[in-house]
Amino acid sequence: MGDNRIGAIADDLATKGWTWQPLLLPDALTAALRAELIARDAASDLGPAGIGREDAFQVDRSVRRTRITWFDGSTPAQQDFRIWAETLRNALNRELLLGLFEMEVCFAVYPPGGFYDRHLDSFAGARNRVVSLVAYLNEDWDEARGGALAVWAAGAGEKDAPAARIIPQPGGVVLMLSEAIPHEVEVTQETRYGLAGWWRVNQSGLGRIDPLS
Numbered sequence: 001m002g003d004n005r006i007g008a009i010a011d012d013l014a015t016k017g018w019t020w021q022p023l024l025l026p027d028a029l030t031a032a033l034r035a036e037l038i039a040r041d042a043a044s045d046l047g048p049a050g051i052g053r054e055d056a057f058q059v060d061r062s063v064r065r066t067r068i069t070w071f072d073g074s075t076p077a078q079q080d081f082r083i084w085a086e087t088l089r090n091a092l093n094r095e096l097l098l099g100l101f102e103m104e105v106c107f108a109v110y111p112p113g114g115f116y117d118r119h120l121d122s123f124a125g126a127r128n129r130v131v132s133l134v135a136y137l138n139e140d141w142d143e144a145r146g147g148a149l150a151v152w153a154a155g156a157g158e159k160d161a162p163a164a165r166i167i168p169q170p171g172g173v174v175l176m177l178s179e180a181i182p183h184e185v186e187v188t189q190e191t192r193y194g195l196a197g198w199w200r201v202n203q204s205g206l207g208r209i210d211p212l213s
C-alpha cells in the first residue's frame with residue numbers, strides 16, 4: 001500500500017468519515033480469500049448473520065439476509081489478510097491517532113435476494129467498533145447485478161439521498177467510521193462475496209484489562 005493511497009484514505013476519513021478505494025486489496029489476496037470463502041460456503045460452514053451487539057445476537061431476516069463465518073486465523077489467506085490489515089491499522093493510527101487495537105473479521109455471502117438494511121456498525125459511544133472495513137471478493141461485478149453499498153454522510157436522515165452508491169468491484173475496500181456512517185447493502189441479484197471487519201480501541205481501564213483474544 002503506497003503512501004499516496006494511505007494519505008487519501010486518512011484524508012477521506014478525517015473529512016467525510018468514509019472512503020472507497022478501488023483495487024486496494026492485492027489481486028492474489030483477493031483470489032485466495034475468494035477461494036476460501038467459496039469452499040466454506042459449499043461446505044455449509046456459514047450461518048445466518050445476527051443483528052446488533054454480540055451480547056444481544058438475534059437473527060432478523062427482514063433486516064439482513066446474509067451468511068457469515070468469523071475468521072479463526074487457520075488459513076494462509078486469513079493470515080495474509082491480517083498482515084495486510086495490520087499495515088493499514090498502523091498507518092491509520094499514525095495519521096489519525098485513532099488508537100485502533102484489535103480487529104474482528106468475518107466472511108459474508110449475500111445470496112441472490114440478499115441485503116442488509118440501513119444501519120450503523122456501532123452504537124454511538126460504545127467504542128466497541130471504531131472503524132469498519134469492507135472488502136469485495138467477487139471475480140467481477142457491475143451495477144446490473146445489484147448489491148451496491150449505499151453510504152450516507154454522517155448525520156444524514158433516512159430520507160436523505162446517499163452520498164454514494166458503491167459497486168462492489170473485486171479488491172475494492174470501503175472504510176467507514178463505525179459510529180457515524182449509515183450504510184445499506186441493496187438487494188443483490190447474484191451471489192455477492194465479501195468480508196467485513198471492525199477495529200475496536202483498547203478498552204482497558206482502571207481495574208480492567210482488555211486482552212487480545
Ligand SMILES: O=C(O)CCC(=O)C(=O)O
Pocket residue numbers: 108116121134149168183184185194196
Ligand atoms: O458488504 C457490504 O458492502 C457491507 C456489509 C455491512 O454493512 C456489514 O457487514 O455491517
Ligand SMILES: [Fe+2]
Pocket residue numbers: 119120121183
Ligand atoms: Fe455495516
